[in-house]
Structure formats: structure tokens, C-alpha cells
Amino acid sequence: xxxxxxxxxxxxxxxxxxxxxxxxxxxxxxxxxxxxxxxxxxxxxxxxxxxxxxxxxxxxxxxxxxxxxxxxxxxxxxxxxxxxxxxxxxxxxxxxxxxxxxxxxxxxxxxxxxxxxxxxxxxxxxxxxxxxxxxxxxxxxxxxxxxxxxxxxxxxxxxxxxxxxxxxxxxxxxxxxxxxxxxxxxxxxxxxxxxxxxxxxxxxxxxxxxxxxxxxxxxxxxxxxxxxxxxxxxxxxxxxxxxxxxxxxxxxxx
Amino acid sequence: xxxxxxxxxxxxxxxxxxxxxxxxxxxxxxxxxxxxxxxxxxxxxxxxxxxxxxxxxxxxxxxxxxxxxxxxxxxxxxxxxxxxxxxxxxxxxxxxxxxxxxxxxxxxxxxxxxxxxxxxxxxxxxxxxxxxxxxxxxxxxxxxxxxxxxxxxxxxxxxxxxxxxxxxxxxxxxxxxxxxxxxxxxxxxxxxxxxxxxxxxxxxxxxxxxxxxxxxxxxxxxxxxxxxxxxxxxxxxxxxxxxxxxxxxxxxxxxxxxxxxxxxxxxxxxxxxxxxxxxxxxxxxxxxxxxxxxxxxxxxxxxxxxxxxxxxxxxxxxxxxxxxxxxxxxxxxxxxxxxxxxxxxxxxxxxxxxxxxxxxxxxxxxxxxxxxxxxxxxxxxxxxxxxxxxxxxxxxxxxxxxxxxxxxxxxxxxxxxxxxxxxxxxxxxxxxxxxxxxxxxxxxxxxxxxxxxxxxxxxxxxxxxxxxxxxxxxxxxxxxxxxxxxxxxxxxxxxxxxxxxxxxxxxxxxxxxxxxxxxxxxxxxxxxxxxxxxxxxxxxxxxxxxxxxxxxxxxxxxxxxxxxxxxxxxxxxxxxxxxxxxxxxxxxxxxxxxxxxxxxxxxxxxxxxxxxxxxxxxxxxxxxxxxxxxxxxxxxxxxxxxxxxxxxxxxxxxxxxx
Numbered sequence: 059x060x061x062x063x064x065x066x067x068x069x070x071x072x073x074x075x076x077x078x079x080x081x082x083x084x085x086x087x088x089x090x091x092x093x094x095x096x097x098x099x100x101x102x103x104x105x106x107x108x109x110x111x112x113x114x115x116x117x118x119x120x121x122x123x124x125x126x127x128x129x130x131x132x133x134x135x136x137x138x139x140x141x142x143x144x145x146x147x148x149x150x151x152x153x154x155x156x157x158x159x160x161x162x163x164x165x166x167x168x169x170x171x172x173x174x175x176x177x178x179x180x181x182x183x184x185x186x187x188x189x190x191x192x193x194x195x196x197x198x199x200x201x202x203x204x205x206x207x208x209x210x211x212x213x214x215x216x217x218x219x220x221x222x223x224x225x226x227x228x229x230x231x232x233x234x235x236x237x238x239x240x241x242x243x244x245x246x247x248x249x250x251x252x253x254x255x256x257x258x259x260x261x262x263x264x265x266x267x268x269x270x271x272x273x274x275x276x277x278x279x280x281x282x283x284x285x286x287x288x289x290x291x292x293x294x295x296x297x298x299x300x301x302x303x304x305x306x307x308x309x310x311x312x
Numbered sequence: 313x314x315x316x317x318x319x320x321x322x323x324x325x326x327x328x329x330x331x332x333x334x335x336x337x338x339x340x341x342x343x344x345x346x347x348x349x350x351x352x353x354x355x356x357x358x359x360x361x362x363x364x365x366x367x368x369x370x371x372x373x374x375x376x377x378x379x380x381x382x383x384x385x386x387x388x389x390x391x392x393x394x395x396x397x398x399x400x401x402x403x404x405x406x407x408x409x410x411x412x413x414x415x416x417x418x419x420x421x422x423x424x425x426x427x428x429x430x431x432x433x434x435x436x437x438x439x440x441x442x443x444x445x446x447x448x449x450x451x452x453x454x455x456x457x458x459x460x461x462x463x464x465x466x467x468x469x470x471x472x473x474x475x476x477x478x479x480x481x482x483x484x485x486x487x488x489x490x491x492x493x494x495x496x497x498x499x500x501x502x503x504x505x506x507x508x509x510x511x512x513x514x515x516x517x518x519x520x521x522x523x524x525x526x527x528x529x530x531x532x533x534x535x536x537x538x539x540x541x542x543x544x545x546x547x548x549x550x551x552x553x554x555x556x557x558x559x560x561x562x563x564x565x566x567x568x569x570x571x572x573x574x575x576x577x578x579x580x581x582x583x584x585x586x587x588x589x590x591x592x593x594x595x596x597x598x599x600x601x602x603x604x605x606x607x608x609x610x611x612x613x614x615x616x617x618x619x620x621x622x623x624x625x626x627x628x629x630x631x632x633x634x635x636x637x638x639x640x641x642x643x644x645x646x647x648x649x650x651x652x653x654x655x656x657x658x659x660x661x662x663x664x665x666x667x668x669x670x671x672x673x674x675x676x677x678x679x680x681x682x683x684x685x686x687x688x689x690x691x692x693x694x695x696x697x698x699x700x701x702x703x704x705x706x707x708x709x710x711x712x713x714x715x716x717x718x719x720x721x722x723x724x725x726x727x728x729x730x731x732x733x734x735x736x737x738x739x740x741x742x743x744x745x746x747x748x749x750x751x752x753x754x755x756x757x758x759x760x761x762x763x764x765x766x767x768x769x770x771x772x773x774x775x776x777x778x779x780x781x782x783x784x785x786x787x788x789x790x791x792x793x794x795x796x797x798x799x800x801x802x803x804x805x806x807x808x809x810x811x812x813x814x815x816x817x818x819x820x821x822x823x824x825x826x827x828x829x830x831x832x833x834x835x836x837x838x839x840x841x842x843x844x845x846x847x848x849x850x851x852x853x854x855x856x857x858x859x860x861x862x863x864x865x866x867x868x869x870x871x872x873x874x875x876x877x878x879x880x881x882x883x884x885x886x887x888x889x890x891x892x893x894x895x896x897x898x899x900x901x902x903x904x905x906x907x908x909x910x911x912x913x914x915x916x917x918x919x920x921x922x923x924x925x926x927x928x929x930x931x932x933x934x935x936x937x938x939x940x941x942x943x944x945x946x947x948x949x950x951x952x953x954x955x956x957x958x959x960x961x962x963x964x965x966x967x968x969x970x
Contacts, residue, residue, distance in 0.1 A: 192484035207452025
């Protein structure tokens with residue numbers, strides 16, 4: 059693989075806090091190596107800004123290996139940038155070429171207010187989990203792990219749904235700002251497993267109610283969420299959520 | 313101060329049962345009146361906060377991330393050990409205990425490790441009940457794989473995302489307690505000091521990282537579940553935010569620090585590519601099951617790996633350790649890679665890398681596939697194509713990750729790898745109850761020192777984090793809190809809260825007031841380089857002494873020339889980082905001091921002065937069979953306290969992998 063250097067123009071959303079209006083500012087960075095990660099390019103820019111006495115750009119990031127779900131940049135109109143099945147932190151500069159202009163924005167959604175620059179508040183996701191994204195089993199109540207065999211296919215499907223990292227790219231991508239992919243991934247994981255069965259109906263009803271309360275939009279089946287999901291969570295989970303919800307609504311005893 | 317490890321009397325395998333049978337209890341009505349602060353929401357913190365909430369305590373849980381789900385336990389790849397013996401291959405609690413003690417090179421406490429092995433099985437049960445989707449066989453039962461340092465298959469896993477799945481299980485349990493009103497979560501909050509009243513930990517000062525405001529929080533007890541301090545090296549496999557601050561503040565308030573120099577350097581990470589590098593990425597230990605590690609036999613060989621013929625390659629692990637080959641423990645594999653690179657045989661542009669090659673495995677698996685199909689005369693290219701499919705199924709996600717980072721296709725050319733800082737076995741000294749030398753202050757998971765000795769075995773970190781949180785602290789904390797039922801919640805206008813908050817505030821003001829020229833990041837990088845060069849994979853007296861002097865000078869420079877932009881009362885990640893780097897600098901000095909004191913080699917701690925004739929680590933049980941518990945006295949001044957390690961069951965032997 060040939061390595062190269064590039065000069066770039068960055069157009070980045072700047073916003074002091076949640077109470078002020080934001081706007082784009084332009085920056086240029088020089089001699090960026092194609093081997094750098096996208097966030098390392100931001101590190102270079104921030105070091106440059108600090109040295110110049112300016113305020114560095116705030117962005118969420120932590121593990122930098124694509125699993126914690128903290129990083130959340132909308133890059134050139136795409137959540138997490140141009141590579142598919144990828145997080146911002148795993149995007150590398152060889153995706154760009156010398157002279158490019160790159161536009162970077164925070165996640166845009168009414169349910170994810172901007173806190174500063176590229177950082178948004180995603181606590182709505184935690185509250186959705188609080189509404190039912192669990193199996194009610196206190197520590198010490200479990201039977202032997204092999205007491206309940208689980209069909210491999212179901213276990214694998216549950217795992218595929220559980221791979222969600224809670225980054226919010228699905229919401230940021232959706233024209234309606236819907237959180238259906240996120241909610242359906244958790245509902246699916248627990249609906250597929252026998253351990254999740256006792257709370258199956260209340261779980262889906264409560265999680266969907268909380269999702270609506272948080273101000274997320276409706277799903278109109280554009281499938282943009284699946285396309286931008288860094289973990290490839292399938293929209294088949296949304297279909298399962300709809301079935302679970304319908305079945306729970308029809309058989310509700312309340 | 314005399315250290316009391318509070319190890320219960322009796323036979324090793326009866327200690328924990330006996331302890332549980334006699335430990336003090338707190339009745340449900342009293343639990344409701346008792347508040348517990350839990351700092352950190354990784355496996356240890358989330359499992360502890362959830363379990364204590366379930367028991368009826370009032371819990372406050374803190375994390376610096378935007379959600380408890382993002383704590384760095386999430387990034388653990390390989391698996392979690394448990395002595396289930398589902399594979400009928402002779403595993404038992406005793407074997408897990410013994411492997412862990414031996415793997416730790418006889419520098420861990422027997423009683424704690426035995427308890428860890430005992431509760432390991434209940435962890436798997438609990439996680440499955442929560443809906444953690446572990447890998448399963450076609451019969452629907454759980455699958456296991458093997459890891460380094462053991463001869464049984466006891467590792468449970470969820471593809472290469474075991475840590476993620478276990479953490480999401482604990483996080484779900486935690487959020488359920490939030491919904492039930494038993495736990496309050498304070499995310500984007502950083503603990504900046506412990507509040508001490510009458511010699512006991514009674515709360516913390518935390519900073520809201522959004523508003524920058526300081527907050528006072530009372531607790532009858534405080535649990536630190538704040539992870540490891542590997543980022544003192546700047547480059548590591550840890551998350552960017554992982555830090556020592558909470559543990560360090562506790563240390564300066566009187567909690568002893570145990571074996572600070574015990575660092576695990578993981579052999580298989582993607583190498584550094586340039587000065588801009590911000591972190592390193594692990595390639596799971598499981599790859600060493602099939603990958604062969606080699607360097608060219610000729611120095612400065614610039615040919616492409618595939619152009620170097622078989623007879624000109626040095627498979628140095630297979631050469632040096634024929635019995636274990638590529639599956640020697642982490643500390644041994646790391647040192648061997650460093651040795652080859654130091655001698656000039658390294659590969660890649662920086663020459664600080666060795667090859668991890670799957671070509672043989674691809675061919676081997678391809679031939680097996682052809683055999684299964686009952687075919688002969690299959691062209692080489694087709695065999696290789698079939699083999700690649702098998703390798704993809706086993707390691708696909710890791711190969712993809714490698715390709716994303718390096719831009720190279722590991723199916724076509726060998727991976728380049730190099731050791732990187734991964735875990736710290738050292739941490740706050742705790743007794744059998746996980747209590748530090750401060751009453752009412754506990755340390756769980758990687759934040760304590762107790763279970764892994766001088767080297768941790770693969771898949772044991774997850775086990776320890778969850779053991780401490782789910783099954784140890786819920787019992788041991790009762791022994792302390794039972795005597796606190798009469799203690800009413802202390803109002804946070806108590807002078808101790810006011811004074812501690814003022815000290816924290818003064819320090820932040822001092823930092824902001826320096827207005828120097830050099831960035832926080834530049835200081836962190838310089839500290840990391842000193843630590844890596846002189847307190848890394850190999851250490852010697854001269855280097856450690858130099859490092860201490862260099863760190864002291866760096867500290868002076870930091871406190872007179874650091875440049876922090878922005879202001880205090882706003883979201884200011886540079887200010888957050890500055891506080892953490894200031895603490896890392898102080899910790900770095902203590903690590904070097906500890907490494908200097910321990911004139912033996914053991915596990916990940918390799919003193920060049922203490923090696924066998926063929927360059928292996930040489931332990932000195934006569935003089936160093938103890939835990940070094942450092943007591944903070946004053947700036948750059950510590951007193952060494954020793955906890956003697958008594959091996960009543962697992963008798964120390966020299967480790968050999970030849």
C-alpha cells in the first residue's frame with residue numbers, strides 16, 4: 059500500500075454549548091499522512107489550534123477501536139464517513155486525497171441535543187434501556203448456564219443483534235430521526251432468547267413508549283439506518299420489533 | 313503501618329465458604345438507609361452497583377463517559393475463564409486457581425485467587441440468565457476455547473466481542489436498578505478526590521464534565537472500580553480516557569498502592585506507524601493458535617515478506633521454546649519480539665515489528681477441506697482459497713480490523729505486530745474484603761492489585777471484574793456497613809467536604825493559571841516515552857534512576873509551562889486531560905521506584921540484572937516473595953510496606969516453556 063501526504067480543508071461545526079447557536083468554521087491542515095486515523099487528523103488540528111491560542115474542537119471518542127460507540131461524526135453527509143461497516147475512529151485518511159474539503163457535523167436529531175461542537179447528548183438511549191432493555195434477574199438467581207439449551211441459529215441471531223454499540227448513527231442518518239434500529243436490536247436480542255420470554259410483551263411496549271416520549275421520529279422503511287450502521291445491524295430486527303409490538307398490543311391484558 | 317490482609321483462617325478451599333457463613337449482615341430496613349458510591353461502570357463497577365442496588369442499598373454510580381455502557385471493559389475481545397469443566401477435560405476450581413497463581417509467577421495472594429476460581433462458575437450462570445449471547449454448539453450448549461497458559465478449554469466467548477457482551481449485560485442490570493430507583497447514574501462526571509471524615513472515606517468530590525462545576529457526594533462507603541493505569545505509557549491498548557486519577561487521589565489520601573510496576577505488555581498489537589499515533593490496537597491472543605511468528609534471518613532485510621524463502625526465516629519462538637512454540641505466555645512472547653528487533657531483525661518501515669504469518673495455517677486448513685470433499689489433484693490456488701475461507705470464519709473480524717487500520721490484506725501477506733501496553737496487574741492494595749488501607753474505601757477489578765500477581769493470563773480480567781462486583785463485594789461490604797447502620801447521612805456542608813472541594817478547586821485554578829506554551833498532549837507523550845524506554849519491557853537500575861530524575865524534571869516543567877485552553881466552567885476536555893496527565897506523571901515516578909526496588913525478574917517485570925544464562929526471567933523468592941505496598945508520605949516520598957506472600961498450596965517453581 060502506497061502511503062502519501064495530503065493537505066486538506068476542514069469545514070467543522072462549532073457550537074459553544076447547548077444554549078448558543080452554532081456555525082461552520084474553516085480550517086486547513088497540512089502534511090496529513092494517509093496512515094493516520096481520522097481522529098488522529100483531528101488531534102493534529104487540535105494541537106495546532108491550542109498552539110495558536112484558539113479553542114480546540116470538542117468531540118466524543120474513547121476506545122478508538124470501533125467498539126465503545128462514543129465517536130459520532132457526520133462526515134461529508136454520512137454518519138461515520140465514507141467507509142461502510144465502520145466507525146469514525148476506524149476511518150483512516152487514505153479514504154481522502156490531497157486537496158479535499160471535508161465537512162464534519164455532529165449527529166443531527168432533536169432527541170440528541172448538541173452539548174458542544176461535535177458532542178451530542180445521547181442519554182435518551184440509556185432511558186430507553188431503563189424502560190425494559192434487560193432481563194429481570196438479580197445476582198445469584200441464575201440456574202446452571204447449560205440448563206437451558208438454545209438453538210444455535212437463535213443464539214447467533216441474538217448475538218448479531220446484541221452487537222449494537224449504541225452510537226446513534228442510525229438516528230443521525232434517518233430522515234425522521236427514528237431510533238427503531240437501536241430499539242429493535244435490543245428487543246430482538248431478548249425476544250430470541252428463552253430467558254427473555256417472561257417479560258417479552260411489557261418490554262417491547264415500554265421501550266417503544268419511551269422511544270416515542272424521547273422525541274425520536276417514526277420509521278418509514280428507508281433502510282438508511284442499516285446502510286450506515288457501523289456494526290451492520292439488520293433491518294430484519296425492525297420487522298421483528300413490529301411483530302413483537304403488534305402481538306403484545308393485541309394480547310395485552312391491561 | 314502493619315498490613316492486615318484479613319485472610320480467613322482454615323483450609324484454602326474452605327476459607328470463602330467459612331467467611332460467608334460468619335460475615336456480618338445488614339438487615340433490609342437498614343440497607344435502605346445506607347448510601348454507597350461506586351466510581352466507574354466497567355465490569356466491576358456496573359456489576360457492583362447493580363448488585364448492591366438489588367440488595368437494597370442506595371447507590372450512586374459515576375462514570376466519565378457519556379454512558380455507563382462505554383467503559384473500556386467493552387473492548388475486551390477474547391473471553392472469560394470459568395472452571396465449569398463442560399468439556400470434561402479435567403478442569404476444576406483447583407486447576408483454575410493453580411494456573412492463575414503460576415501464570416502470575418507466584419506473586420499473587422493464594423486466598424483471593426482461590427475465591428476467584430470458586431465464584432467463576434456462578435458468573436457464567438448469571439451472565440447467561442441476563443441474556444448474554446455466548447457462543448454455542450449445535451446442540452444448544454455453550455462452547456469453549458483455549459487460551460494461553462492452560463491445558464484445558466475453559467474460556468467462554470462471544471466471537472471477538474466478549475467484553476462488550478458481558479458489559480452490556482452488567483449495564484442492563486444497572487439500568488434496571490436505575491429504573492427501580494435504587495441507583496442514580498452520574499455520567500460525564502469525574503471523581504477528583506475522596507472526602508475523609510474521622511479516618512473513614514465518606515464521599516467524593518466529582519466534577520460535572522459538561523458544566524465544569526464541582527459537586528459533593530456523601531456515601532457510607534466508596535468503591536473505586538476505575539480500571540488500570542496503562543495510559544501512563546501514552547501509547548497502549550486502553551481507551552483514550554482511561555486514567556489513574558481516582559485511584560491516585562485515594563493513594564494520596566492514604567490508600568497504599570500495590571506492585572505499581574507490574575505491567576502487562578501484550579505481544580500481538582498493530583505496530584506504531586508514526587509520531588501522530590494516539591493509541592494501539594490489540595490483535596487477540598487467539599491468533600497465536602494458528603499464526604506463526606517470524607523475522608528474517610538477515611539483518612535489515614528489506615525484501616517483501618512473501619519474497620523471503622522459508623530457509624531464510626527465523627521462527628524464533630519455535631526455535632527458543634520448542635515445547636510451547638508460538639503459544640508461550642504473553643510476557644515471554646513480548647520479550648522475545650523485543651530482543652529480535654533490538655538486535656536489528658525487525659521488519660516494516662520502523663523496524664519495530666515482527667511477522668505473524670497465516671500462510672501455513674491457510675494451506676493446512678485448505679488441505680483438510682479438500683480431504684473432507686474426498687478430492688485429489690486439486691490445484692494449489694484452490695487449496696489456498698478453501699483455506700482462506702476457514703481462516704476467515706475463525707478470525708474474520710480481526711483480519712478486517714487489521715486491514716482497516718493498516719490498509720494491508722493479512723490473507724495475502726503476514727500481519728506485522730509488536731508488543732504494546734495492555735493491562736496493569738498492580739493497583740490499590742486491598743485486603744481479602746477488597747478494602748484498601750482507608751476504612752470504607754474499596755477497590756475492585758483492574759483497579760486493585762490482588763489476583764494476577766506479576767502476569768495475568770488471557771481471559772482472566774473479565775472473570776475478576778465480574779467476580780469482584782457480583783459475588784465478592786456484596787458479601788464483604790456488609791462486614792463494614794453493619795457497623796455503620798447508626799451513621800446518618802452526613803450533610804455535604806460538613807467542613808471536610810468544604811475543605812476537600814476547595815483543594816480540588818485550587819488545583820484546577822492553578823492548572824488553568826499556568827498559561828504556558830506546551831500542550832498537555834506533548835507532556836503526556838514525553839512521559840510515555842520515558843516510561844516505555846526505561847520502565848517498559850526491560851528495566852535496569854541505571855535506566856530506572858535516570859527515569860526518576862527525568863520524570864521529576866518533567867513534572868516541574870509541566871507545572872510551569874503547560875498550556876490549557878478554554879475556561880473552567882464549561883465543557884473542556886483539555887482541562888480534564890491535564891488533571892489526568894498530572895497524576896500520571898506522579899504515578900510514573902512511583903512505578904520506576906517500585907521497579908528499582910524489585911531487583912528480581914518475575915512475570916511482566918524483567919530486570920536485566922536478574923536473568924538466567926539463556927536470557928529468561930529469574931525470580932528471587934528468598935528476597936522478593938512479597939507485595940510491595942507503597943504508602944504516600946510527601947511529594948516524591950513513599951514508604952515501602954511489605955505483605956509477605958505465603959504459598960501453602962501452590963509451591964513456587966521456576967517457570968519453563970522450553
